[in-house]
Amino acid sequence: MKTILNIIAGVVAMAISTNTFAAQYESYQLPVDPAEPVITMDFQGDRLIRIDAAPTLSILADGTVIMPQSYAHTKAYKSKITLEELQELLNFVISENHFFDYNKQAVKAELRKLKTKSMPVHVSTTIITVNANEQSKTVRHASLSQGHLIPQIEQLLQVKLRLEQLMSMVKIGGKKELSKWLKAANDELKWKSPKEAPFQESDLQGAEIRADGSIYVRFARSNKDTITSVTTDIAADGKRLISVSSPKSK
Numbered sequence: 569m570k571t572i573l574n575i576i577a578g579v580v581a582m583a584i585s586t587n588t589f590a591a592q593y594e595s596y597q598l599p600v601d602p603a604e605p606v607i608t609m610d611f612q613g614d615r616l617i618r619i620d621a622a623p624t625l626s627i628l629a630d631g632t633v634i635m636p637q638s639y640a641h642t643k644a645y646k647s648k649i650t651l652e653e654l655q656e657l658l659n660f661v662i663s664e665n666h667f668f669d670y671n672k673q674a675v676k677a678e679l680r681k682l683k684t685k686s687m688p689v690h691v692s693t694t695i696i697t698v699n700a701n702e703q704s705k706t707v708r709h710a711s712l713s714q715g716h717l718i719p720q721i722e723q724l725l726q727v728k729l730r731l732e733q734l735m736s737m738v739k740i741g742g743k744k745e746l747s748k749w750l751k752a753a754n755d756e757l758k759w760k761s762p763k764e765a766p767f768q769e770s771d772l773q774g775a776e777i778r779a780d781g782s783i784y785v786r787f788a789r790s791n792k793d794t795i796t797s798v799t800t801d802i803a804a805d806g807k808r809l810i811s812v813s814s815p816k817s818k
Contacts, residue, residue, distance in 0.1 A: 593659045596700040598651075602630035606654065607661065608697045609731045613710070620644075623695075625735055627654065633738055643779055647738040658700055660730055665723035667698050670707050678718045694728055736775035740785060746772065753787045753798040761814035764796055773797070780804045 598606060610623040620636040627633050631654050637644040649657075661667045697706040712725050737746050746769060754766040767787040776784045781804045788797035794815045801809045 593655055594663055595655055596658045596662065597702060598629040598654075599699060600629075602628065603632075604629050604699070605697070606699050607657070607731070608695075609728065610695045612693045612695060613691060623697075625731055627657070627734075633734070635735060635738060641779055643739075643777060645738050647742055649734075657730070657734070658698075661698060661727050662700065665727050666720075667696075667707070667723075667727060668703060668705050670705070670720055670724060672707075675709075675718060675720050678720075682717065694724075696724070696727060696731070732774075733770075733772055736772050739777055740775045740783075743769075749775070749785050749800070750787065753785070753800070756798050756810050756812055757796075757814070760812040761796070764814050767798070778804075 605623075605626045606629050607625075607627040608623040609625040616639050618638055619640055620638050622634075622636045622638075624638050625633070625635055627649070631649045631651055633645075633647045633649060635645040691711045693708055693710045694712045695706065695708045697704065707724060709721065709724055712721070712728055737743065740746060740749055750767060750769060750772075757764050757766065767789065771787045771789045772785075773788040774784065774786045778784070783800070783802040786797060786799040788795060788799075790796075796814045797812070799811045799813075801811075803809075
């Protein structure tokens with residue numbers, strides 16, 4: 569009887585969890601082919617020699633994440649996110665940041681109003697494609713960085729940063745490994761700046777395991793005019809350098 573009750577409790581909990589997700593997020597229709605890309609991101613014009621022309625990041629309909637070895641100094645990665653995580657990501661991209669509503673001509677008009685100077689030819693162009701709900705859209709933007717006064721550009725930037733964060737998480741081995749790096753960063757932060765609040769997973773700003781075996785992981789957050797960060801650099805020979813930057817350091 570106890571076993572049956574436990575099973576029922578588990579089913580109820582699962583149903584509540586599913587319903588909670590459904591209430592929080594819109595469910596987007598994915599391509600029928602599990603190998604078809606749902607989201608891709610690539611960069612062009614960065615003046616580096618590519619050794620693989622495939623997009624820098626591809627997220628397939630079954631949640632597979634593919635990051636080829638785009639450059640000689642990088643590595644190839646392959647991982648997987650859950651379908652729930654994919655739907656959450658699509659909600660961030662489409663619902664919260666209105667990716668399908670991006671209007672290139674409207675953005676150009678706003679840039680003309682601001683009298684923004686044209687970008688140099690060598691500036692990197694970000695290219696993001698989203699394929700969901702039987703709709704596909706590709707958006708290109710040069711020199712996509714913080715500080716834009718145009719809402720559509722700022723929204724596109726947020727999408728780029730979220731995708732880069734996913735790439736960083738994949739590079740260090742996924743969520744399980746991320747939690748280890750997060751704990752190490754918070755231990756260092758607590759020692760150097762005990763008054764600082766701990767970092768969250770969303771504070772991951774960059775990570776890389778390079779072709780030579782060296783590792784770079786950075787957590788950071790901004791508060792008004794200050795930035796708190798913990799950066800870990802581990803050389804190929806194992807030498808470790810941890811840098812903490814905080815306005816509340818001892």
